[in-house]
Amino acid sequence: MLKEAEIRTFIDGATNYFEISAQQAASVGSPYLVTDGNPGAYEYTGVIGISGSRKGIVYFSAPRGMLTVLLMRMQETDTSDENIKDLVGEVANTISGNARRDFGKNFVISVPMVIAHEAEKVTAPHSRSYVIPINWRTHSAKLVVCLE
Amino acid sequence: MDGRSKPTLKLMIVDDSNIIRRRIERSQQIARLEVVGAASNGREAVELFRRTQPDVVTMDLTMPEMDGVECVQELVAINSNVLILVVSALADKATAVDAIEKGANGFLCKPFTDRQLNDALEELLSEA
Numbered sequence: 322m323l324k325e326a327e328i329r330t331f332i333d334g335a336t337n338y339f340e341i342s343a344q345q346a347a348s349v350g351s352p353y354l355v356t357d358g359n360p361g362a363y364e365y366t367g368v369i370g371i372s373g374s375r376k377g378i379v380y381f382s383a384p385r386g387m388l389t390v391l392l393m394r395m396q397e398t399d400t401s402d403e404n405i406k407d408l409v410g411e412v413a414n415t416i417s418g419n420a421r422r423d424f425g426k427n428f429v430i431s432v433p434m435v436i437a438h439e440a441e442k443v444t445a446p447h448s449r450s451y452v453i454p455i456n457w458r459t460h461s462a463k464l465v466v467c468l469e
Numbered sequence: 470m471d472g473r474s475k476p477t478l479k480l481m482i483v484d485d486s487n488i489i490r491r492r493i494e495r496s497q498q499i500a501r502l503e504v505v506g507a508a509s510n511g512r513e514a515v516e517l518f519r520r521t522q523p524d525v526v527t528m529d530l531t532m533p534e535m536d537g538v539e540c541v542q543e544l545v546a547i548n549s550n551v552l553i554l555v556v557s558a559l560a561d562k563a564t565a566v567d568a569i570e571k572g573a574n575g576f577l578c579k580p581f582t583d584r585q586l587n588d589a590l591e592e593l594l595s596e597a
Contacts, residue, residue: 341580396495397488404488411486414531415579418558426563432485432533 323451323468328352330423331379334416335455335464343394343457350454360450360465362443365405366436367413373429377446377468379420381413387460406435416464475501478594481523482507483514483540484556485532489579493527493556496583499590511535515543523551525593528573530557530564538571545572554593556581 332349339347355361366382388405391412397404410433417430436443450467480502484490490507497504505521508514512534518526526544530537537555544551555568558579565576574596577589 338580341582344582392488395488395492397491399491407486407488411488414486415558418531418579419560421564422560424561426561428561430531430559432531 322449323466327423328451328453328466330420331416331451331464331466332453334419335381335453337419338412338415339391339455339457343391345394345457347455347457350456352451352453355445355450355452356448358445358448358450360445360452360467361463362436362440362465363462364438364440365409366440366443367410367433368436368443369413369417369433370431371417371428371468372431374427375424375468378465379413379417379430379467380443380465381409381416381462382440382443382465383409383412383455383462384460387457387462390458390460402437406437409433409437410435477501477503478524479503479505479521480525480527481505481514481517481521482527483509483511483532483537484527484529485509486529489529489556493586496586497590498583498587499594501594502590511537511540511543514540515547518544518547518551522548525552525554525590527554527556530555530559530568538568541568541571541573552593552596554589556586 362382363384368380389400414433445467453464455462506517508517510532528537553573554575555573556577575593
């Protein structure tokens, strides 16, 4: 179960990522709770396993269009599928790693696992997940936090 | 001023993300730094380090095979004069302190701007 302040940590992580990496703010919608174990995903998803003081996953999921523009905003000219997958994993890694500022060193994060073109394979390990909608330019993405 | 320019220093970039490796190479504007190689995990970094003998290293922490802190220790054991800038998303103070204690010389938190990267590298080189 996440406390409100803990959800805020991930919201701040997501907004900070876009502000700094894309130099263009994203807007975050109201976080909502999903209780059926299926928070949903877009075409590309970067999943971070969480262990230590908390257990579960954090994932960032976005469509190709958003990730392509984000790469271009980062001055990256190679928008191949490999780089898109790399980026979605790096976004998930960065937001999860930044969360240690509040959660502490025992919030242990894994290297990213990327699921591409198989959104139906993205599932949560527990029934309850918080979904943080992210809107950037004309695109929508989501950050999903599923922790015991 | 004696008119002599400072010697070129060799830079190795270590990060499991290709995007970040390319970003650091593209964004670093320090004239004295010449990129001599990039590695995607700690084990690869140790091999490349022995081969290219860089003076400066940017080091990610969360990587497969061998993580960054272990890699820092290995690199410092090979050459205690190497300057290592940790570039990581792990934003807690304890991680930064741990990396410094293991031999790193600076810490830059991801995400970062080009300016933050260059400022961190400049500060690192002021120790050279």
